[in-house]
Amino acid sequence: MALLIAELDPTGIFDLGNTSLIFWEVITFLILLFLLIRYVYPPIRNQIRERQAQIERSIDEAEKTRAEARELLAEYRRQIEEARGEGRRILEDARKQAEAQRERTKKEAREEGDRIIQRAREEIDREREAAVREVRREVADMVIQASEQVIGRSIDRDEHERLISQALDDLEAEVAGATAGDGSETA
């Protein structure tokens, strides 16, 4: 071995076969390897693994949170949509109600008006009848007075009134007949 080394490296410049260096190198390197593999790498490996697990957990959690947030958002959107629908419905109802109310009020007003007109008409009729009756009585009185003055004596008032009334009735009937005749003629 020593001869081989001497032949390979005659000047000694390569420092082949430096036994002390080789010996201590092997010892040192083996101890270093042992220490590193036993005491250094496991904690680093565990730390990295733990952090990896932690990051994975965080990512999972973040994803879960995001999903939850998305659900919540959807829920809120749905609620808003619902509220909007509700609002629309309420508005619609209110409009319908108002419409109905207006219709009802209009109808009531019309009915009221009709009633008032009816009443007025009845009143007018009544007034007219009263007026006719009054005119009749006035006419009868005037006729009796005139007749008394013409005849120069009083006449039986009741008899007279009956006669006048009959005459007026006849007149009325005649007038009615004439209008009916007109009507028939026009028809």
Add this chain to the structure above:
Amino acid sequence: MRAMLAQIGQNELREKILHTFEAARHAWHIPLHIGPIDISINKSIWFLWIGAAVTFLILFVGSRLLKDRPGAYQVIVEELYGFGRNLGGQVGEEGRKWFPYTLSLFVFILVLNFIGLIPNTYPVTANISFTLVLALLTFILTQYEGFRRNGAGTYLKSFAPPGLPLKPLMVPFMWGIEVLGEFTKPLTLGMRLYANILAGHLIIYVFLGLILYFGSVVAIISVPLSVVFYAFEIFVAILQAYIFAILTQVYIELAMFREDH
């Protein structure tokens, strides 16, 4: 200057600077022997130990200061660990189990390379004994994994590539070449690291030595140049440590998956 150089003499100069090993053998010396084998502690051993201690401390302190929210130091150590982890699995995922070895090797060589760059230290990785022994360890592990995982028969047979023409002639020939290649792997591995680190130091030495030969005017050129090479040496230190580590990993994995390739 020239006179001084002449005084030192060629042999002495070699001893003093180029031949760092000789100089280191007698510095900080504690003589020790196991029978006829010399295991004296000298400057190179001291720096070997310093390198190992620094390697261990960097990683050990890093592994004891672990927090959930890492600081810069922890990030560096963890990145180093992650980088080492990714050294594994070059050929097959099963090879990843060897990454603690490769990672230790990487950090150890890197630290020794860097220590060697500090003036008046000893560049342990520029010693061929050192690099060849590391390469030899790689070789032993490679063959161990090759035999263990494939079985002796399959592993030895796998050296002859399949589909050769002229089988009776070519198979033994190629087998021989492949086996030879298996032995050159650790040799090149050790030589590469040794030569690169030594060459870096020599280039710096040569640039500065030019001042001794041609006078201090040359310093205008050679000092900046040696500074540039010094910076380049830092890069080489990292690169060579990486190459050594990754080739170790690849060799081991290639032996493991020899059958499949």
